[in-house]
Amino acid sequence: MAIKLPIYMDNHATTPVDPRVVDAMLPYFTEKFGNAASRNHEFGWKAEEAVETARGQIARLINATPKEIVFTSGATESTNLAIKGVAEMYREKGNHIITQVTEHKATLDTCKRLEKYGYEVTYLPVEKDGRINLDELRRAITPKTILISIMYANNEIGVVQPVEEIGKIAKEKGIFFHCDGVQAVGKIPVDVQKDGIDLLSISAHKIYGPKGVGALYVRRKNPRVQLSAIIDGGGHERGMRSGTLNVTGIVGLGKACELCMNEMQAETVKLRGFRDRLTKSIMSRLDETFINGSMEHRLPHSINISFAYVEGESLLMGINDIAVSSGSACTSATLEPSYVLKALGVGEDLAHTSIRFGIGRFNTQEEVDYVADRVVETVTRLRELSPLYEMAKEGVDLSKMKWVAAAE
Amino acid sequence: MAYSDKVIEHYNNPRNVGSLDKKDPNVGTGLVGAPECGDVMKLQMKVNPETRVIEEAKFKTFGCGSAIASSSLATEWVKGKTVEEALSIKNTDIVRELALPPVKIHCSVLAEDAIKAALSDWKKKQGEEAKLAESAAHH
Numbered sequence: 001m002a003i004k005l006p007i008y009m010d011n012h013a014t015t016p017v018d019p020r021v022v023d024a025m026l027p028y029f030t031e032k033f034g035n036a037a038s039r040n041h042e043f044g045w046k047a048e049e050a051v052e053t054a055r056g057q058i059a060r061l062i063n064a065t066p067k068e069i070v071f072t073s074g075a076t077e078s079t080n081l082a083i084k085g086v087a088e089m090y091r092e093k094g095n096h097i098i099t100q101v102t103e104h105k106a107t108l109d110t111c112k113r114l115e116k117y118g119y120e121v122t123y124l125p126v127e128k129d130g131r132i133n134l135d136e137l138r139r140a141i142t143p144k145t146i147l148i149s150i151m152y153a154n155n156e157i158g159v160v161q162p163v164e165e166i167g168k169i170a171k172e173k174g175i176f177f178h179c180d181g182v183q184a185v186g187k188i189p190v191d192v193q194k195d196g197i198d199l200l201s202i203s204a205h206k207i208y209g210p211k212g213v214g215a216l217y218v219r220r221k222n223p224r225v226q227l228s229a230i231i232d233g234g235g236h237e238r239g240m241r242s243g244t245l246n247v248t249g250i251v252g253l254g255k256a257c258e259l260c261m262n263e264m265q266a267e268t269v270k271l272r273g274f275r276d277r278l279t280k281s282i283m284s285r286l287d288e289t290f291i292n293g294s295m296e297h298r299l300p301h302s303i304n305i306s307f308a309y310v311e312g313e314s315l316l317m318g319i320n321d322i323a324v325s326s327g328s329a330c331t332s333a334t335l336e337p338s339y340v341l342k343a344l345g346v347g348e349d350l351a352h353t354s355i356r357f358g359i360g361r362f363n364t365q366e367e368v369d370y371v372a373d374r375v376v377e378t379v380t381r382l383r384e385l386s387p388l389y390e391m392a393k394e395g396v397d398l399s400k401m402k403w404v405a406a407a408e
Numbered sequence: 409m410a411y412s413d414k415v416i417e418h419y420n421n422p423r424n425v426g427s428l429d430k431k432d433p434n435v436g437t438g439l440v441g442a443p444e445c446g447d448v449m450k451l452q453m454k455v456n457p458e459t460r461v462i463e464e465a466k467f468k469t470f471g472c473g474s475a476i477a478s479s480s481l482a483t484e485w486v487k488g489k490t491v492e493e494a495l496s497i498k499n500t501d502i503v504r505e506l507a508l509p510p511v512k513i514h515c516s517v518l519a520e521d522a523i524k525a526a527l528s529d530w531k532k533k534q535g536e537e538a539k540l541a542e543s544a545a546h547h
Contacts, residue, residue, distance in 0.1 A: 311446050313472035317411070317419060337446070349443035385425055385476065387450035387468040388443060403442035404525070 005321040007367045011206075011301065011360035012155050012183060013325060017252065018208035018361065024255040025210065028248040036245045037236060047247045054254025058215055061257040062181075062200060063191040070216045070237045071250055075182045075203035076106040078216035079149075081241065082178040082199040083110045085227030086147045087119055090176075094144035100124040100132050100161075101343040102154050106201075107180055111149070120144070129294035130159035130344050137169060147176050152184035156327065156340040156356055157293035158302025160184065167196020176225055182206055186260030187299055188268070192217055198225050204249065208361060209256030213249030216241075267361060272300035274359050274368045279303050281372035286379055288392075292327075292341055292354055301359040306341075306350040307375075309389035310382045315355060318378035322371050327354035349388075349398070411473055412507035418477035423484050426466040428452040436530025438522040447471035447515065449479045451522035453486060453494075455530050460491045467522075474512040478502050478519035491527055 008016070028050060036051045038044025055066035072078045087097065099111055101123050111121040122140045124132050132150065148170050153160045163179060170177035178199040184190050185200070186207035192200055200217035204210055218240065219225045233242025260267075283289050288308040304327075307315060312326030327338030337351035346354070355375070359368070383389040388398060411419070427450075428435045434454050441448040448471065454464035465483035469476045481502055486494040502508070502516035 309470060311471050311475075313446075314419070314476060317416075317473040347444070352443070352446040385422060385468055386470045387439065387448055388470045390427065390450075390468060398443060403444075403448070404440050404521075 003364075003366055003370050006323055007321065007363070007371060008323045009357050009359060009363060009367070009371060010323045010325055011358035012158070012356060013358070014205045014211065015208045015360055016362060017205075017210055018256065018259060020259060021209055021252045021255045025248045025252045028251050032247075034247070036247055037234065047245075050247060050251050050254075051245055054250045054257075057254035057258040057261075058202065059217075061190070061261045062185060062202075062217060063193050064200075064217050065220065068217050068220050070218055070240050071245055071253075072214045072216055072241055073212055073246070074205075074214040075180065075201040076214075077241075078201035078203075078214050079104070079106040079178070079180055080110050081216055081227060081230055082201060082218075083107065083147065083149055084114065084230050085240070086176055086178070086199070086225070087114050088228035089226050090146045094142075094146040095119045096122070096142050096144040097147045097149065098122045098124065098137065098140050098145060099149045100126060100151075102126055102130060102156075102159075102340045103149070103151050104155055104180055104182070107149055107151070126343050128345050129297070130154060130157050130292075130340075131161055131294060131297060132166075134162060134165050134169065137166065141169075141173055141175065145173070145175050147178060149178040149180070151180040151182075152190060153188070153299050153302075154293070154340060155183050156338060157304045157344070158183070158299040158358075159293040160188070160297040160299065162297075163195045163197070170198070171196050174223075176223075183299060183302075186257060186264070187301065189264070192219070198223070202253075204253035204256055207256045207260050210249050210252040213246050213253050215253065268300045271359050271361075271363075274363060274365065275301055275303050275357070277365070278357060278359070278368050278372050279305070281369065282375050285376045289379075290350065292344060292346055302357070304341075304354055304356045306346065306354040307379045308350060308353055309386045309392060310353050310379050312353055312355060314382055315353070315375075315378055318382060319371075319374045322374060324358075324371075325356050327351050327356070414506050415473055415477040415508070418480040418506070419473045422467075422476060422480040424466050424480065424487070425468065427468065428454055428464060428466050433533050434530070436526040436528070436533065438525030438527075438529060440521045440525050441471070441475075441518050443470065447475045447518055449475065449518050449522045451479060451482060451519075451526045453526050453530065455491060455527075457534060462486045462489055462491065462494055471515065471518075472512070474506065474508055475515040475518065477506050478508075478515045479522060481505060482519040482523055486523060491530070494523055495527060497523055 034043030034047035036047040055069045059066045176198045179197045181200045182203045198219040202215040204213045290306045292304040341351040438451045467479040469479045499516035499520040
């Protein structure tokens, strides 16, 4: 079968909606369009029933109970609600929050805003492999600490944090643990009981569901977490998140979770196979390529590789029939190279050369092989064009060079 | 980001890629930019010392597509020009020719800097060569 171009391999950014999810959603746009809060007629009941089914599907995937699931507009809102909600509710108890430097901006920017309101935030560094040091976490805890917010897995490098250990530490100290589960839920086993998670952010569009819907798991016992709402209105979602429920989106999220639960095991084997095939195929044919982040503690479908001496944006331009993303400054709005790679101690020169591959449910082995060939071909061509590659081959130590940067 | 057709054309078919002998007294080498900034350009020109005409130009660039296109275009433009004519090339000329967006203007600045750096290297070499020749003649 001929390969259909372009190939999508940026599944950390978003995923296509699974056709089975679309099928589940469709009736809720038309004949079952009711408002889940309408208590006095059939239309409302149907909608409410669908929402409750979805709550169950999500809860089962993460080993929670349905009542612990709060629907939101997406994981950014879930994370805002978790962090701001705890911060406000437990202000009397303390004003200190611990997070870490490679978190998603939803967490980092929320913490930054709280700092403006008098909260104190500790941003833990990460080790070379992208994981936090648990001793540093323990040392960062003070009597004023009310929340630890650490992600399950990183969106850029796919590195999985020692979540279970963090959960234990949080529990020992009586501190709430919020976990941004966006990249991990549905991909690897996430169990809020085993992992000791009190609040978990979930997104639908990263797991083959629709955009614009997410959920926050809020623990109801051992311990019970209370949240101050950030959106006020009709008191939906037990007062934690007002606003008419996005029933179609919620149905989609529920169905997406159910599919992930049923297929995770097989999918993991398949995607890990593809990921390893891609990595090997690329790295065995190119010198001076480096994997960013731990290989051991990593999402199965994820790999981030730096191609020394080849700038990321020009590489993306050369493989323009493949959708992936780069840590290169040129591909970001800020013109700064990836803060995540920087935090790992990856030099800025190598950060500019990194490519993130996110393999997904709908990729095929033919696509994986095509991507590997195109990457190898393009990197080889661009290295012939690269003065740095030439200098390195001549034995020049690039780190000792005196560079004359352009005057802006 | 959408690239202009001209940027894509230079990226796909870069002109004058390669290196000249940097020890040749008639070759000027300019190396500008920094790896941490995501752009490094090496521009080399072989200049006829009699006519001061640039007979050959070669480049190698580490950088985004616009940086590659800017340096490729620069080698095309300087070839056949005199040193003085080449020095009058402005980054804004490159911006216009390649239709670079504001965030890529630094690529054109770098290309202009590379031309200047290469020719200043050539002038330096020529000056030294002249002095050496002079002192050899005295002995």
